[in-house]
Amino acid sequence: MNNVKSLITTSLAAVIAAGAVGGFSSSALAAEKADLEKCYGVAQAGKNDCKTLSNACAGHSLKDGQEDAFIALPKGTCERIVGGRLEASRAEAQ
Template identity: 45%
Template sequence: MNKTMTAASLALALGAAMTIAATPVAAQDKMADMEKCYGVALKGKNDCKAGAGTTCAGTSVRDHQGNAWSMVPKGTCEKTPSKTSPTGYGQLQAFKEKSA
């Protein structure tokens, strides 16, 4: 019984390790289908970077801030409305905001 218990424990541990090891790959695959889109995040809802004096996620100080971005599905950024963008849509690079 001791050998059976040890084999079962080893199999369980190996399965758990393989699951944990595969998680970053799955996250990378998902991120490969995403892109940074500037000017579409709402106040405090950006994924990262919101200009000088800020840290990262959740630090944008206004809606559609030109230097704050959110991750969106690839190909949708420049189709997503932005009230402050010169084109009226999200941008793939930070931009100087126009009046909303």
């Protein structure tokens, strides 16, 4: 009986600790995400980060450099990449 009680206590402590670590991680991720920008026209085929104007899922861009597909990059990086833009081109989606 003591083994069961000890197992339950240890499991609860692990769940509480995981929740505390998860809360820290999510706030760290939010801060990191705030320093990112969408960079259009530079993603490889199938490597885009989110839906595009022509499809509904991440990872479904049809070709390299698709005009409406983006990847998240640190702010200021996109403008240094040849072909990188901060806004999607709508011409390709039509």
